[in-house]
Amino acid sequence: MRNLEKAVFLDRDGVINYDVGNYTTSLKEFDVLEGVLETLKSWFDRGYGLVVITNQGGIDKGLFTEDTVTAMHHYLQGLCNLRGFAIDAFYYCVHHPEASGRCLCRKPGSLLVEKALHRFGLKPENCVMIGDRERDVEAAVGAGVRGILIEQNRGISGISPF
Numbered sequence: 421m422r423n424l425e426k427a428v429f430l431d432r433d434g435v436i437n438y439d440v441g442n443y444t445t446s447l448k449e450f451d452v453l454e455g456v457l458e459t460l461k462s463w464f465d466r467g468y469g470l471v472v473i474t475n476q477g478g479i480d481k482g483l484f485t486e487d488t489v490t491a492m493h494h495y496l497q498g499l500c501n502l503r504g505f506a507i508d509a510f511y512y513c514v515h516h517p518e519a520s521g522r523c524l525c526r527k528p529g530s531l532l533v534e535k536a537l538h539r540f541g542l543k544p545e546n547c548v549m550i551g552d553r554e555r556d557v558e559a560a561v562g563a564g565v566r567g568i569l570i571e572q573n574r575g576i577s578g579i580s581p582f
């Protein structure tokens with residue numbers, strides 16, 4: 421685990437990989453958006469932690485399994501490793517309110533953001549969350565972290581989080 425003083429929290433679908441409009445249900449559908457890996461590497465090299473925080477309620481709905489999500493994250497991590505950097509942590513919520521019911525971890529809930537802050541001993545004011553939905557920003561703000569809302573599937577090139 422890297423010692424972090426600052427970090428970028430990232431939503432996954434629509435920010436890192438192409439959001440097909442519903443759920444990303446298989447590794448085959450997991451397409452990393454253009455420029456994402458290069459941008460993540462530039463932030464990593466500047467000392468920013470990289471933490472993915474994603475709702476994966478499709479697991480609860482039985483659309484795909486947790487193993488599929490793990491495979492996607494291994495695949496993404498592998499692409500990062502090939503470029504000489506790594507994502508520091510992945511957090512995901514497996515729940516969906518229409519399946520097993522409400523939970524605390526699903527965004528706009530702030531629990532996963534708070535967990536990430538706690539795990540790395542990060543101050544909220546030294547972090548930022550990038551998402552493509554209002555609920556990503558809400559989850560961040562609930563934990564005292566600034567949120568940046570970007571257009572879905574635009575990628576993160578040219579975004580300066582700090």
Ligand SMILES: [Mg+2]
Pocket residue numbers: 431432433434435439551552553
């Ligand atoms: Mg998204």
Ligand SMILES: [Zn+2]
Pocket residue numbers: 513514515523524525526
């Ligand atoms: Zn949850």
